[in-house]
Amino acid sequence: MNALTNLLKIRYPIIQGGMGNISNAILTAAVSEAGGLGTIGSGTMTPDEVEEIVKETLRRTDKPFALNVALTVSPYVRDILSLIKKYNIPIVSLSAGNPAPFIPKLHDQGAKVITVCASVKQAKKAEAAGSDVIVAEGYEAAGINSALETTTLVLIPQIINAVNIPVVAAGGIGDGKGLASMLALGASGVQMGTRFIATKEAPFHEKYKQRIIDASDHGTVIVGRTVGKIRRVLATDYARKLLKYEEKGISLDDFNRLTSEEFHRTGALEGKEEEGFMNGGQIAGLIIDIPTVQELIDKIIIDAKGQLEKAYLLFK
Structure with missing residues (x-):
């Protein structure tokens, strides 16, 4: 147990990242049941769609889980956040926007607030606004x-030095060595997304999972640099098509349309690699199997303990 697990009332310091419109109750509940913190990502889904996932998650687990809202992505922020009180959801994850206007009310409703940040400045502002946990991505x-x-x-380490609340590391983490390394840096836990895609419970297309298994150390690409909307995806035919459009000078509006959640679903849920994209982090190059969520989390914890013990012996 540490500050993070005590605060969130979870067994292990492992959080599932929000997955936008491909989020689902099956994987969320499986992560929570295995001792981590499952997360429902709202993406651009309607409040009714998110509510159905919340209700199914509650049927599948009585363990804590989180609801993630990407503030500048969702057109229904306040309506979705109203589900926190309605269903007594204990934890809210806020990303892609300023969390300050929402934190006081969420606290009044008894929820803990996680804020996703990508810089020291953002982390300091989130802490000052009352955030309980920082996910540094x-x-x-x-x-x-x-x-x-x-x-x-x-x-x-820079964010850890700058704030006094628990910091969770995200980006490039998917095994026990990754967890051990982030704990050694001073993080209180880790958040993983891509690693949870390649699990038996994850209800995504088998082609998506296989793409992750087959990925090499350069199996992902960045799209959107030319329009200032960076996204990391698996290096599929659709991703290469997007890069060609950028070379020719795509507009921001067209890029946003071609990377909307509609095309995310097409790639991830339907496995149509030429018609939609598949999000994927660089950790894909290290993923070689498709375990159950419980098997994955158990192995991560065992391997992390082993790595930390070996490191300790070097200095004994």
């Missing part, structure tokens, strides 16, 4: 990413 992470391009290894 490095450039290795999947999906929508920061234009600052700061990697996890250098971002985490």
Whole structure:
């Protein structure tokens, strides 16, 4: 147990990242049941769609889980946040926007607030606004990413030095060595997204999972640099098509349309690699199997303990 697990009332310091419109109750509940913190990502889904996932998650687990709202992505922020009180959801994750206007009310409703940050400045502002936990996300992470391009290894210790609340490391983490390394840097835990895609419970297309298994150390690409909307995705035919559009000079409006959640669903849920994209972090290059969520989390904890014990013996 540490500050993070005590605060969130979870067994292990492992959080599932929000997954936008491909979020679902099956994976969320599986992560929570295995001792981590499952997360429902709202993406651009309607409040009714999110509410159905919340209700199904509650049917599947009585363990804590979180609801993630990407503030500048969702057109229904306040309506979705109203589900916190209605269903007594204990934890809220806020990303992609300013959390300050929402934190006091969420606290009044008894929720703990996690804020996703990509810089020291953002982390300090989130702490000052009352955030309970910072998720510091490095450039290795999947999906929508920061234009600052700061990697996890250098971002985490700087944010830890700048704030006094628990810091969770995200981006490029998917095994026990990753957890051990982030704990050694001073983080209180880790957040993982891509690693949870490649699990048996994850209800995503098998082609998506296989793409992650087959990924090499350069199996992901960044799209959107030319329009200032960075996203890390698996290097599929659709991703290469987007890069060609950028070479020719795509507009921001067209890029946003071609990377909307509609195309995310097409790639991830339907496995249509030429018609939609598949989010993927650089950790994909290290993923070689598809375990159950319980098997994955158990192995991560065992391997992390082993790594930390070996490191301790070096200095004994």
